[in-house]
Amino acid sequence: MTDITKGAIVPPRSFLSQDAVQLFYRLLAALLICAVLAVLSDSFLSLGNILNVLRQASLTFFIASGLTLVVLTAGLDLSVGANVALSACIAGTIIHKTGSPALGILTGLACGGIVGLLNGIMVTALRIPSFIATYGMLWVLNGLTYWYMAGETLHGFPAGFRQIGSGYLFGLPIPVYLLLVFLGIGTLFAQRTIWGQEIYAIGANPVAARLSGIPVARRLLLVYAVSGTMAGLASIIFLSRLNSAEADIGESLTLPAIAAVLIGGTSLFGGVGTVFGTFIGALILTLVLNGMNLLSVSANWQPLVTGIIVILAVWLDMKTRRRAQ
Amino acid sequence: MSDGLPIEVTLPTPLLELRGISKEFPGVKALDDVSFAIYPGEVHMLLGENGAGKSSLMKVLCGAYRADAGEFYHKGERVAISSTADAQKLGIAVIFQEFSLVPYLDIAQNIFLGREPKGRIPGTIDRHRILADARRVLDTIGFDIDPSTTVDKLGVAQQQMVEIAKAISQNARILVMDEPTAALSDRETELLFALIARLKADGVAIVYISHRMAEVFALGDRITVLRDGRRIDGVRPADVTPDQLVRMMVGRNVDMTYPRNFADKPGEVLLEVKGLTAPTGIFDINIEVRRGEIVGLCGLVGSGRSEVARAIFGADPVTSGEIIFDGKTISGEPDLAARRGIALIPESRKSEGLALLRSVSDNLVVSALKKLFPSGLFDQRSAQRTADGLIRQLRIATPSARQTVGLLSGGNQQKVVIGKWLAAGSKLFIFDEPTRGIDIGAKSEIFALIDRLVADGAAALMISSEQIEICHVCDRAYVMREGRIAGHLTRSELTEENIVRLGMHHA
Amino acid sequence: MKKKLGYLALPLLMAVALATEVRADGEAIAVFTKNQTNPFFQTVRVGADNMAKSLNAKTLQYIPTKPDSIPEQLSQIEDVVVKKPSAIVFTPVDYKAMVPGVEKINEAKIPVVNITDRSAGGKFLSFVGADDYSLGLETARFLLKTLGGKGNIVIIEGVKGSLTNVDRVRGFNDALKEAPSAKLLASQPGNYQRLQALQVMENLMQSNSQIDGVLAANDAMAIGAIEALDGANRKALVIGINGTKEAIDAIKSGKLLASGDYNGFAQGCLGTMMAIRSWRNQPIISEIVLKPTVITKDNYQPFDVPLEQRTCPTFEDAGKLSAK
């Protein structure tokens, strides 16, 4: 990825103003969608619905935020969805077996993290392109999950545990708090720690990063592990939100997460993007689906609309950045 | 002789004449009313610091850029160059430093890219003819290689030959070469010069861009100097001294002897390499570098100099041998070496030294993050402050620390690469061709900088293909041949002759 | 080179080990199901194994690696035809698109029994399945009866165009027609997916302040809807279809009003039974459409036993189970 022409569209991250501008455009887009929906459906602006959207966005965001770091290093993780499924199923069993949510949560996160780590090892030690490595991992994980679950469904978890996904605190759903917390952590990690800086540097030019004394392999491992752990977290939220899990819950999670990252303005060539952008990306996706439900538009239209949004978002992103240069 | 007229009237009609060529980009005037003429069978040296407009001029010549103003005259009649096709019709061919070759096509396909001989079936290529034609072209430039070899297996020099063959095959009458010898070993350079002589004889005009004074005087028939997009003067080598040329280029006096206050007694040993052997093709390397020293590492291109540097820095694996730095043996990845205080300024800035899309400040602090922010918490503002300090200290010409580093000139980019190691507080600086593609003004600045570094107790190991530089600035030098240390030269023995003698292959 | 072979040896050994273990005698019955993720098909498979064991035959399970993948099930048929099992028990992933596959089986003269989804074509010894329409109708009727024939109802549909969904939703709607004072607020697809159903429900609750009844085309979606209701601290009567284990538990705990028993276990048992009997030239029943049973908290006990412990119906029961 050392070839400028490939990434020529994007200016350096450190044009903070630049990034601010990009985020501003995205917020604007999100607000625009809100406005349209508010006009079309009177029930849209209700507090309940807003919280709804946020809560639904949170699941995508948890997966997408970890993915953002991977994409920042010019990598990709196609296994996040399958990872969520496996982690959820294992965490669920632990809770059933031990009756201890805490233990379940830990195993869920650990399982996700380990899978991520394995991805990292394939990418760094075995030097397999992340796209292919994680695609292979996707199949392996599915295989494991199918075998492990044998078509059963895990369900019925302690009320305390279910609070995480469905409970409220001061009138706000708990997932929304979690979303804000991890949005904060993610942003701090990417922008305000030296690891974050090193990750951006690796994404911008891996060779130069290595010759600048950055432990590239270790950072990549970290990034994939984090992505995996976030998938683990998502699995916990999922588990407690739906009070159950089966082997196929991952199928529908990966592409939306990737879409959210892209709509959020993170460049696939690495080195450019923000976690906050990803949050807005997830928000925009959710808003659209929410709107379609409220207006009872046939679900057949959802993929079409999502596709158009992804392209539009990236296109506008390029346009605005180009003008800025 | 403020302009070169008196010379030009004595010559036949120029092959190509530029009159008042101007090219503007948002913010910069890349070319400002440039006029000069190119005559058949001459080597026309194009001199100028980076950013003086040489590359823009090349792009205009080959039709990649379209001039905003100005006229072209081909053999006296007015022509337009608005596309690469136009340029080709006029027989202009440019050989850039980044080659325009396709790695997984063979030599023949590369030479005739876009001009493949048609086969019987429409759309297909006549394989026999393309190979035959390629062989013919390669013969004319005396390059003996199977045209069906894929380019990704060729060395830099060979690729350059293919580039030239490509130009010849378009029966180019005007050949523009951008620092053709930059990546060539001495032997390869001789081959190239021989080829250039042959081309001259055939009446081909060669526009030759170089930063190496030696070449300018050895090859040049006439010299055009550019500065800040303007043509400063046109002269004959016989009529000028190197210093005069430099003054024209830089616009001020620059001492070309890179004076150094040599340390009378070198400090204690900082780096000691014992019997280093690596799969990259270096054997039993023994090197010692002391504080306050600049130690040269010379030899032909491909003799293993860069490989030694990379092995010491941990960038390449090592099979055997010991690297003792500051009393402790080190082995492992670059991050370890960097933490211990070793710095590598790699051969190719763009692909190995910098994140071109990121800002000057980002690039300056990247190696020093742990040192600057021990807490692990990064702060953009204090990073900026550090960067600003380095920018002032190194006199890096940039509008701000937020400027994209890819937009800086070569010299300033090189300063950024060095700067990031200053920030990291490195003790040993390994320079791999630190002046490659850098103009003379910047060169002496770089050397002054290195001098200051070692004066402050650091040490430097410097790889360079330009023996003059080694002789001027190094306390001692190791000469490599075929992956081994062929000899060691003390300050007094340090002459170009000795370097060449030790570096030569004894066939 | 050696090194590489080393890496390859591992999976090879694994495969050999597993491969040797599948060699056994007695009839081999190939059982095709849609996917390995939906609990329903697990009950079918257990039923089939259970029956096969009792008739000392063995089953070979064929499940697409990508859930409900048409090309994959077609490939699996082609592969199985080479393997020539004694008979095949077949659930098409798509009742129309799999017809060519069934015809391949017919060409190969392998006796085949159709279960669960009635294939749109091809020759079968027998069909064993539940009547999705009457299941939808009965469960919906039960819900409306409990609501006293009135109230605001939403339908959460399964995968558009899938056979089960079309009939179940048709059943729902006909039941609603019988109760003129009940009002259908919306009918949205949840694609048989828990999460989608949950989100659809959440959104529907926004646009409808009062929802009394939810008709979900399968249990997973019903449970999803219940979670959504809980999340919003709202109450509504919910019914699902399939009678999966979690549905039974939900009924026990009073969260779920009822679930129509799709009885995959019996389908698996009887399908396999017919296949084996035909191979043994014993008489078979050419069509068994299981009576619709609505599982409620009054009658859930018999369903509340782990699959493994359930016993397959005998040939004699088979006739009684059938609606016709």
Add this chain to the structure above:
Amino acid sequence: MREAAVISQPNPLQRIPGVAIVLVLLIALFSVIAPGFLSVANLSNVLVQSTILTMLALPMTLIIMTEGLDLSMGAVLTLTSLCVAIVSLATKSMLLGLGAGLLVGATFGVANGWLVAIIGIPPFVATLGTLGMAQGLSLIVSDGQSVVGIPHSVRDIYSATLLGIPVPVVMALVTYAAFHGLLYHTRFGTYIFALGGNREALRYAGLSPNRLLIAVYAIGGAMAGIAGLLMTARMNSGHPTAGLGLEFDAIAAVAVGGTSFERGNGWLLGTVLGVIAVGVLRNGLNLISLPSSVQVASVGVLVILALFLDGLRSRA
């Protein structure tokens, strides 16, 4: 150059092992442990089953050689398959159906090319978007229903044989021949190498990279159209989810086949071997009827293993 050494596999001869080793070993393994694996009927099964994927993987190879990607192929194939079904149903003509499929496919291909080349959207994003569009359109035109009752002329394509060889296999062979000729013996093919290897070279040669790029993606779309016909013929119906996810299988096959994602270093034959390797694996596992979950995992293992072997060699 130094990095280049890591990125690219030196030459086909050195590259063959990665896929070939795996394939040969798989065949050897299954002929021992899988009864009936070596039977003509079964082997022709494997080949016939591999045809549709081959027809996607070959153009995918070209696209990846231009440092591009086409995630929309599976969805586009689904859509074209539906178009073939609908049109041939309406007109009772297989050819018109094929025409419609080709048209729709090529249109999407051109759209992809346009987004990538002219608008300059990264291939991954552009084709992810068109994936959604094609998938949506499939659902909309079919309203989620399968399209049945199409003329037999269509399904015959899949079942018919030519000189004893199944027609789909013949089509695949012809396609391979065509792509081989195109890539290695035509100017266009030469330019495909250049698209990934060095676009500047094309510009200096006075050629338009954009037009070439669009052409490459258009070929991909058109092939999806032809594959769509096969898919419809195979199912004797059109179905709105039939081909979803095939693009990833295709990409995996290309990667397993030893085509690298950088600098236009591609290998057509390897791609075909990759497709067949996956086919053999699935078929063999079906024959020895392992638990389906093992099958799922083994596909992943195969992909990782093959790339790992290539990695070993490129470092050796």
